[in-house]
Amino acid sequence: MSNTDHRPLTLRDVSEASGVSEMTVSRVLRNRGDVSDATREKVLASAKELGYVPNKIAGALASSRVNLVAVIIPSMSNMVFPEVMTGISQVLEETDLQPVVGLTDYTREKEEKVLYEMLSWRPSGVIIAGLEHSDAAKAMLRASGIPVVEIMDVDGTPVDSVVGISHRRAGEKMAKAILKGGYQRIGFMGTTMPRDHRARKRFEGFTEVLAKAGVEIAEREFYSGGSALVKGREMTQALLARDPDLDFLYYSNDMIGAGGLMWLLEHGYDIPNQIGLAGFNGLNLLKGLPRELATMDACRLEIGRRAAEIIANRVKDDADQSPVRIALEPTISYGDTLRRP
Amino acid sequence: MSNTDHRPLTLRDVSEASGVSEMTVSRVLRNRGDVSDATREKVLASAKELGYVPNKIAGALASSRVNLVAVIIPSMSNMVFPEVMTGISQVLEETDLQPVVGLTDYTREKEEKVLYEMLSWRPSGVIIAGLEHSDAAKAMLRASGIPVVEIMDVDGTPVDSVVGISHRRAGEKMAKAILKGGYQRIGFMGTTMPRDHRARKRFEGFTEVLAKAGVEIAEREFYSGGSALVKGREMTQALLARDPDLDFLYYSNDMIGAGGLMWLLEHGYDIPNQIGLAGFNGLNLLKGLPRELATMDACRLEIGRRAAEIIANRVKDDADQSPVRIALEPTISYGDTLRRP
DNA sequence: GATCTGGATGTTATCGCGAACATCATAACT
DNA sequence: AGTTATGATGTTCGCGATAACATCCAGATC
Known part of the structure; x- marks a missing residue:
């Protein structure tokens, strides 16, 4: 039953235990080629008894096939990527591919390192x-x-395929909705964005639309690190202290938006009339706040699914290898904090 | 510069390009053994120019060394495991080991499958x-x-080493704190726990201490799926409808606790005097709520760190291989929702 | 009965690299 | 000068599996 001496088990052990060649064992374990039912059962029994687990390293080297898909994302702790992962997993689960995650912590150096590391395992694809x-x-x-x-963002030139939303457009869309709601004096809060290109693009689209309507961002505030909820409170308070006449607050993510929302409610602001709010991301997590925050869905699940589908299709033998570009449409959700036109 | 024909690059390509043997290239790329500075630079230049990425599959097979550590956890989307992962990464980053995550979705079948899959890559350790x-x-x-x-939980018999807290003890500790706070009529809310062994153990420890003090759980309510914040609201409302005299609500996690807290605040309850609340997990995410929820820290970061340290130590050549058992002590945090004794 | 067919199995070569050992020059001793 | 270290490099073999081909045998076909 167990491997008492400490030599690792190989195909040979199973082959000896079951009295057939290694090749036949290999065929049984992979369900490939013709094997009689009798031998199959004999082999499976031996393998199980020995507790044999095939060595994919050797298998991959011999077949030059690796069922891994490298998924390289900045972080797992910010709500947005777990959902993308869910989408990827959903799709890959129906294939024999398996996602392997590498994290970049939002730095280019680490991205490069992680990518190198992952490519050295010769995966079947990269997301x-x-x-x-x-x-x-x-x-x-x-x-x-x-x-x-490449996922999340379509505003740029991909190496190969790309699935995402236009963050620029997302920013534009929100700006239009805010203007249509009749808001005029707008404050912005977000992360310091040296590396958050998507937040920057949203911000650019946002300000551009406002500019066309002759509106400028009245106040802004940036943060990094710390509890987003707390930061949302603090920045909101700071912003309103500087300019009490603000009638709209645009947050670059839902968590700080939620913090701001709570602060405003505690201080008796009339939402969405005296002041409106919007965030970004459509965090399901936040359903259940006293008011539902206006936000914009970033299509995270769908992005994951589509990306995985592209890989899954391309891995097939006779597949079309031409690049795909999918731009999903972010949808606005007014919630209770953004006046409808 | 780029690999125009489609033959994958190997050590041989680099060796030919730089005019030295494959072995020397291998040594350069791994920083192992003596290589003259001149050759080193020559080799590195060729490798870079070709865009060569070493094949770890072949390397691992040849050296029977794999720098991967399998990390098998139920899910990434429930706040608790990302932080464990952070701890693991922090420690492994200082070694040449790399975590690879597999998700079980809280099912035994999937756990078995994922484990099999991961072991087939012959990792250096399993968490x-x-x-x-x-x-x-x-x-x-x-x-x-x-x-x-094995991590998170120490109430049971490990296969090898174990790092965690005693959830039983966590439940007991919270029960004692609640009793000392003078609460008497206690409601419980949590997940339906067919597979959530740790929540079950907390619940058992909790009820046992209450029982010894002659107190029984007055009402209970279970949920599964959906937005935890919303569920927390709904369950709280339901519970108080059934028994308006409850003076304490114990939630099996902080998210539903936060939902309950918001509902109670909106309905004008006097917290923590008229009614007290406590959750479990010490979610940093929730700092910034109108009141700080009483909770118990599950030492998630520390668990991850310790587990990774055990693996990192054991991987060393002459390491002591004896099993380790580390029971961390969960600490209670009273917040604003649990009366101090 | 001879030939053919195809299912069931075995044999050999190879995947790309690294461990272990071998080789060769040069420097450092006695 | 002769021996010994040490550094820099090369050679051989094997890791554990799979691809591709080879073999064998029972039944079908003529």
């Missing part, structure tokens, strides 16, 4: 967040010769 | 959540011959 990568990273992606899908 | 596994899974873990650390 990677964002369109901004170091030249070296782009070169690696191209040289790898495997399908690459 | 796996919980002490409850199928017999087959336990057998695999034992037969693997690699260090195994």
